Amino acid sequence: MSSFRVSSKTRTSGINCISTLTKSWANLENRIKEIEKYKTVKAIFINVDLADLGNREKDSKRRAEDEASAASLATAANNGKTDYPSNLSWKHIERIRACTNIPIALKGIQRGEDVVLAAEKGISGVVLSNHGGRQLDFSRPPLEVLSEAKQMLKERGLDNKIEIYIDGGIRRGSDIVKALCLGATGVGLGRPFLYAMAGYGEEGVLKLVSLLEGEVKNNMKLLGVDNIKDLNEELIDTTTLKFRGSMVNDRLYDGVYEQLNFPSFKNEVGSIN
Numbered sequence: 001m002s003s004f005r006v007s008s009k010t011r012t013s014g015i016n017c018i019s020t021l022t023k024s025w026a027n028l029e030n031r032i033k034e035i036e037k038y039k040t041v042k043a044i045f046i047n048v049d050l051a052d053l054g055n056r057e058k059d060s061k062r063r064a065e066d067e068a069s070a071a072s073l074a075t076a077a078n079n080g081k082t083d084y085p086s087n088l089s090w091k092h093i094e095r096i097r098a099c100t101n102i103p104i105a106l107k108g109i110q111r112g113e114d115v116v117l118a119a120e121k122g123i124s125g126v127v128l129s130n131h132g133g134r135q136l137d138f139s140r141p142p143l144e145v146l147s148e149a150k151q152m153l154k155e156r157g158l159d160n161k162i163e164i165y166i167d168g169g170i171r172r173g174s175d176i177v178k179a180l181c182l183g184a185t186g187v188g189l190g191r192p193f194l195y196a197m198a199g200y201g202e203e204g205v206l207k208l209v210s211l212l213e214g215e216v217k218n219n220m221k222l223l224g225v226d227n228i229k230d231l232n233e234e235l236i237d238t239t240t241l242k243f244r245g246s247m248v249n250d251r252l253y254d255g256v257y258e259q260l261n262f263p264s265f266k267n268e269v270g271s272i273n
């Protein structure tokens, strides 16, 4: 992700994300003061999609199947519980906003209306995310929410008041280009980096970055665009973005082209179902 456009002093090549705040609201101001002491902290990210943990059936299945690893899996998956306050509301967000100048970003926003509210309340950024499909079943794709949110912000003259990032399902350079065309400042990737790291370590992560970079550059050339700032919504057809009817089959892709085989991992680390 790129840095927030806050001031030149805060520019950095990365953002330190703080995803957990104390459950005890009484202690909030002190906790934020502690965070402010760390000069490397450039933004506070607050999850707004963790009032409860999603029904992660694969985690439960593994826990039930594998008694031996049950303890560690239970910790990793938090045993079906979340430490987040279930009553998080705009009042809490306003309180956090009021007690610090560190830019605040909300992760897990799922509606255009909430992006508008965030902009009105002086929130610096939002990450439109359905938590990689791990929280609410059937939640909307972030790209769809992005298109809606941008439109709503424009109608209210709030377009430049807030940065919008998206994550979830970004797999190729073309996904990044689509998001940038629709007005995202940047995108996040979860599983692609986890898989690259798990399969190939640092080398895999570097390869992933270079593949994505190559694809973005290639797509931009094919669109006739030299600069990222020139990517815009006129380059993208959104007419079927909300269409959830039956998929149109692509015979060439599905039936004629040879399927790509997965490359073998360097070191066999055990099978993952």
Ligand SMILES: Cc1cc2nc3c(=O)[nH]c(=O)nc-3n(C[C@H](O)[C@H](O)[C@H](O)COP(=O)(O)O)c2cc1C
Pocket: 019, 047, 107, 129, 130, 131, 132, 133, 134, 167, 168, 169, 170, 188, 189, 190, 191, 192
């Ligand atoms: C194994 C795993 C663990 C995750 N843990 C967290 C987490 O602790 N906090 C959080 O905000 N998001 C978490 N996420 C969600 C990611 O931040 C991100 O929203 C999601 O992975 C993006 O979707 P993608 O995997 O399709 O790229 C997790 C995702 C995965 C796959």
